[in-house]
Amino acid sequence: xxxxxxxxxxxxxxxxxxxxxxxxxxxxxxxxxxxxxxxxxxx
Amino acid sequence: xxxxxxxxxxxxxxxxxxxxxxxxxxxxxxxxxxxxxxxxxxxxxxxxxxxxxxxxxxxxxxxxxxxxxxxxxxxxxxxxxxxxxxxxxxxxxxxxxxxxxxxxxxxxxxxxxxxxxxxxxxxxxxxxxxxxxxxxxxxxxxxxxxxxxxxxxxxxxxxxxxxxxxxxxxxxxxxxxxxxxxxxxxxxxxxxxxxxxxxxxxxxxxxxxxxxxxxxxxxxxxxxxxxxxxxxxxxxxxxxxxxxxxxxxxxxxxxxxxxxxxxxxxxxxxxxxxxxxxxxxxxxxxxxxxxxxxxxxxxxxxxxxxxxxxxxxxxxxxxxxxxxxxxxxxxxxxxxxxxxxxxxxxxxxxxxxxxxxxxxxxxxxxxxx
Numbered sequence: 001x002x003x004x005x006x007x008x009x010x011x012x013x014x015x016x017x018x019x020x021x022x023x024x025x026x027x028x029x030x031x032x033x034x035x036x037x038x039x040x041x042x043x
Numbered sequence: 044x045x046x047x048x049x050x051x052x053x054x055x056x057x058x059x060x061x062x063x064x065x066x067x068x069x070x071x072x073x074x075x076x077x078x079x080x081x082x083x084x085x086x087x088x089x090x091x092x093x094x095x096x097x098x099x100x101x102x103x104x105x106x107x108x109x110x111x112x113x114x115x116x117x118x119x120x121x122x123x124x125x126x127x128x129x130x131x132x133x134x135x136x137x138x139x140x141x142x143x144x145x146x147x148x149x150x151x152x153x154x155x156x157x158x159x160x161x162x163x164x165x166x167x168x169x170x171x172x173x174x175x176x177x178x179x180x181x182x183x184x185x186x187x188x189x190x191x192x193x194x195x196x197x198x199x200x201x202x203x204x205x206x207x208x209x210x211x212x213x214x215x216x217x218x219x220x221x222x223x224x225x226x227x228x229x230x231x232x233x234x235x236x237x238x239x240x241x242x243x244x245x246x247x248x249x250x251x252x253x254x255x256x257x258x259x260x261x262x263x264x265x266x267x268x269x270x271x272x273x274x275x276x277x278x279x280x281x282x283x284x285x286x287x288x289x290x291x292x293x294x295x296x297x298x299x300x301x302x303x304x305x306x307x308x309x310x311x312x313x314x315x316x317x318x319x320x321x322x323x324x325x326x327x328x329x330x331x332x333x334x335x336x337x338x339x340x341x342x343x344x345x346x347x348x349x350x351x352x353x354x355x356x357x358x359x360x361x362x363x364x365x366x367x368x369x370x371x372x373x374x375x376x377x378x379x380x381x382x383x384x385x386x387x388x389x390x391x392x393x394x395x396x397x398x399x400x401x402x403x404x405x406x407x408x409x410x411x412x
Contacts, residue, residue, distance in 0.1 A: 007051065008051045008054070011051055014062075015054065018058065019061065022061065024207070025065075026211070029208055029212070030208070
């Protein structure tokens with residue numbers, strides 16, 4: 001398996017960090033933010 | 044195992060996509076957001092009478108004498124046509140009273156919607172109640188109402204976790220905002236051939252046909268999942284009088300009890316912003332205490348906090364529950380309430396006629412003519 005270049009390592013680290021931030025944002029939010037049925041019901 | 048990305052270029056594209064999504068509230072400035080009115084146009088009736096609210100904020104233009112604002116507790120509690128008729132009689136001119144309420148308490152929603160209301164209409168007296176028992180009960184429609192480019196100024200002072208929550212609301216709402224920019228939503232009609240959502244759900248007249256209020260024509264239900272009892276018209280016979288209404292002051296403090304526990308920081312934060320915003324717009328604010336069924340025997344008005352202090356001197360008005368309900372039995376109380384925290388049509392009629400004289404009194408005392 002070839003070694004990853006520095007740029008590749010930075011890109012993968014960025015993906016990991018951004019994914020962790022996204023997961024934290026989701027877990028930090030109340031469930032009703034993501035429940036489209038609640039937010040947009042009753043048309 | 045196959046690599047997740049076929050080349051570092053696809054990995055880079057994925058990283059940029061993630062970055063763009065997470066930064067979208069910052070990247071999309073005011074100029075790229077649809078008009079604020081679209082935050083209301085995308086709402087239906089079910090989470091609150093948003094077509095009516097949109098109409099009142101963005102289409103009607105006349106001054107409002109009394110705006111009744113807040114979540115479902117106050118939406119169910121006051122009969123707006125009654126208050127308007129009484130105020131008109133007192134003033135000797137047609138008064139304008141409007142209920143602009145929605146489902147789900149949360150001081151964030153109260154602040155954001157009141158901001159929109161006062162940006163478009165002059166309000167003389169704002170009567171509100173937005174208390175709720177849940178610490179995490181943010182306004183459900185926050186992804187529509189909290190737009191980072193519009194509302195970021197409200198965030199300083201919040202914890203990182205709370206700030207992130209509002210930022211994330213802006214992320215979640217972004218696809219809908221961009222879609223609304225590309226293809227604006229038409230407002231939902233106020234009156235349709237089909238029965239209004241609230242007529243079907245709560246046996247209420249269409250809120251848009253009664254100045255915004257909800258009059259629940261269903262009997263008591265212990266919770267949202269249980270069946271309602273059959274509705275029976277009921278006119279409570281008690282000794283309660285309009286003079287039993289009390290405004291919080293040093294002399295009347297024995298009628299009130301404020302819990303000592305801390306409030307969730309975000310609630311205090313937005314309550315303070317709300318009060319400051321009203322003050323900046325010269326709007327008189329009255330917080331109207333509404334008892335939950337569990338408080339019905341309390342001799343004092345129970346609140347979670349010293350709201351007049353938090354709300355920068357706003358008036359706190361209420362009727363101590365023991366006086367309001369007198370010797371009504373539990374069975375009779377169930378005819379007044381539609382559920383443990385909301386009045387039915389019976390409770391609304393009873394409470395409105397008792398509290399309206401003091402609301403008019405406050406209007407006359409506070410509002411400069």
